Structure formats: structure tokens, C-alpha cells
Amino acid sequence: MNTTNKSIVIDFIEQIWNLNQFEKMDTYISDDFIDYSLPSTLPTNKKGMKNWIIGTGKSFEHKTIIDTIVSEEDNVIVKIKMNLKHIGVWRGINPTDLNIKTEGYRYYKLKNKKITAHWALIDGNAIQNQLIPFKNRNTC
Known part of the structure; x- marks a missing residue:
């Protein structure tokens, strides 16, 4: 079990995703980082990930909660829950x-x-299923 890698991921999710402390990105992310989960309109690097977090933050206030975390060698997987407010x-x-x-x-x-x-x-x-009843409504 690699507790160091688990701690890095836990801290990264809290500091970058939850608190948007982007000045700390270099603490967690390597220079040759690749994000395979981003939309094709964004670069797959640190800048693309930052832009994705900022962009989704315009639609949702979000809090990521780690439910389960497993680490083996240099691999860490987390099962997460996300609490979102549609803003x-x-x-x-x-x-x-x-x-x-x-x-x-x-x-x-x-x-x-x-x-x-x-x-x-x-x-x-x-997300879509929880919001779809509101798709054609105008809010003021």
C-alpha cells in the first residue's frame, strides 16, 4: 500500500478540485501530465484541466467526497461522490x-x-436526469 500516493491524491482533490487553489497545481501535477478525461476542445495538460475545473465551476458549485481509495504501486483509484449546486x-x-x-x-x-x-x-x-425537468423553464 502506498500511503504517500494516496495522500497526494486526497490533497490534490481537496486543494485543486474543491478549493480551486490553482497556485498549488505544480505541487501535485508533473510537467508531462496528461488528462485523458477532458473534452476534445481542451488541451490534455495542466492548463486544460484547470480550464475544465473553472468551466464546470461556472455551472456548478461542487464538492468532491472520496468514498473509497485504493493504491497499488504508482496507481491510485478513487470512487467519489459529488455534491453539486446548479448555479x-x-x-x-x-x-x-x-x-x-x-x-x-x-x-x-x-x-x-x-x-x-x-x-x-x-x-x-x-446530473442530466436530475435537471431535465427544468430544461424548458426560464429562471430569473
């Missing part, structure tokens, strides 16, 4: 201020105590 337009749905939840997985590859790669599988359908 901005998302997939054509105006802000609803609803508190919604989803779940997913994040997989990290580390080397020399830095994250070198990231993959994610987040249940976007759960």
Missing part, C-alpha cells in the same frame, strides 16, 4: 439552484510523488 447554464439548462448528486471514479498514475496521468468516469446521466 449556471449546463447543457442548455438555465440555473436552477438545485442541489444534486452524482458519483464516479477517478484513476491517477503517479511518478516521483506527482500525478502524471488522469482518467475519469463521472455519471453525467445522473
